[in-house]
Ligand SMILES: Cc1cc2nc3c(=O)[nH]c(=O)nc-3n(C[C@H](O)[C@H](O)[C@H](O)COP(=O)(O)OP(=O)(O)OC[C@H]3O[C@@H](n4cnc5c(N)ncnc54)[C@H](O)[C@@H]3O)c2cc1C
């Protein structure tokens with residue numbers, strides 16, 4: 001397919017986002033080279049979403065059974081680590097990417113294995129595993145989808161402590177007796193949940209006064225209660241100031257800024273991400289190596305002449321989630337094919353060529369016990385944006401379907417209403433079994449369904465979805 005290494009589109013990074021843009025470009029009839037230096041499928045498939053959720057699903061399944069009288073009596077044991085690891089290894093295909101590589105061949109794209117770097121405008125040089133250099137020229141577009149890696153704090157002793165990042169937290173085959181987790185964000189709370197359920201004594205150290213601080217304020221305390229009920233020691237409002245592991249076989253001592261310490265066999269650092277842009281040749285096109293890539297709503301990199309460079313997925317920092325990166329990839333597929341055919345772009349928000357949902361309707365599920373699902377703006381974000389809003393809160397224990405789902409159900413729901421437009425800006429649910437409920441809220445927020453019309457979206461009785469009726473009733477008063 002390739003004409004002497006000349007392609008319409010060259011994609012750097014074959015994570016979920018790179019794969020999707022390759023697929024969309026091929027569907028538009030363009031030739032594509034997809035460059036990957038590690039495993040086709042990226043961080044998401046092997047060290048993030050897939051293994052973490054494969055490990056967390058058994059925790060939820062056991063918890064669901066334990067919350068239902070009659071079933072509770074039938075499940076008296078703990079999770080079986082060998083079974084959980086086996087399940088995870090199955091879904092990561094034992095860190096073998098041949099199936100995903102075959103998928104790339106199946107869509108008619110060329111997979112080039114190696115480390116890619118920009119070499120000036122519209123050109124990528126790939127250093128292959130056998131130290132050859134393959135030069136790829138892009139007639140239409142280069143798409144940067146190189147993702148992110150774990151951010152590590154610059155504190156004394158961190159190198160000797162050999163901290164776990166998301167990598168060991170998702171591919172380890174042994175359960176540490178004691179695990180300290182630094183960071184109260186998504187990775188911290190989920191991995192604390194998973195490793196505690198496998199038998200580790202877990203201490204979760206969070207710098208902020210509450211866990212998951214980007215979410216509605218009631219989320220953190222409810223997740224914290226769940227973690228504590230599971231036996232996790234949660235320490236809020238403290239920062240790690242140093243780590244010490246004097247010898248390789250010694251445990252690690254984590255010291256906090258309030259003078260307290262935690263001793264553990266492993267320490268997981270989960271304090272956010274940094275972009276994988278330090279060694280991709282950004283300097284050859286006038287951009288700063290190591291920076292997040294600034295894009296407009298068509299995901300075209302700003303300050304580059306000629307509209308040929310795009311950045312999508314984690315690397316543009318708009319929303320560090322697989323589904324949002326893939327959404328951007330679908331938009332960019334449309335943009336590249338329109339530009340290739342010299343068709344004008346539709347620059348309206350929510351149009352085919354503008355990433356919009358990744359700002360206003362981002363859904364996220366955190367797979368803790370209880371689960372958290374949120375989409376759109378929190379009340380605070382909506383207020384800060386200058387809108388006139390009303391906040392509606394409902395105790396989910398009032399919903400018969402929730403009580404039938406789990407005895408003594410504990411959960412909370414909130415919707416944030418735009419009073420001028422009478423549609424929803426954001427929705428948050430916390431409780432068992434809410435993960436699959438979230439998409440109903442995503443549809444309402446993204447489509448701006450008028451409240452009047454939501455009354456006609458009748459949830460089935462008796463399901464947890466009837467929380468929608470309680471929310472609408474509370475809004476109407
Ligand atoms: C523990 C954890 C759990 C998560 N769980 C979820 C979840 O449940 N749901 C969710 O939506 N998101 C989740 N995320 C976030 C999600 O993993 C990322 O948003 C997603 O992986 C981003 O996809 P990407 O394709 O942009 O990058 P990546 O998945 O990081 O893929 C980038 C690819 O580019 C390759 N690459 C990098 N540099 C080069 C180069 N120079 N040359 C060639 N190839 C290169 C890399 O090897 C990699 O394969 C989680 C993250 C973590 C850390």
Ligand SMILES: NC(=O)c1ccc[n+]([C@@H]2O[C@H](COP(=O)([O-])OP(=O)(O)OC[C@H]3O[C@@H](n4cnc5c(N)ncnc54)[C@H](O)[C@@H]3O)[C@@H](O)[C@H]2O)c1
Nearest residue numbers: 153183184185186187188207270271272320364365366367
């Ligand atoms: N289920 C999911 O959707 C899911 C699961 C895991 C990760 N992710 C995504 O992956 C990304 C990375 O997750 P993450 O948890 O690493 O980042 P995060 O940004 O979600 O949370 C990091 C936390 O660490 C804290 N922190 C920052 N610097 C610190 C420091 N020096 N010391 C102590 N604490 C510090 C922050 O206040 C924040 O609460 C996120 O964007 C997240 O959305 C998603």
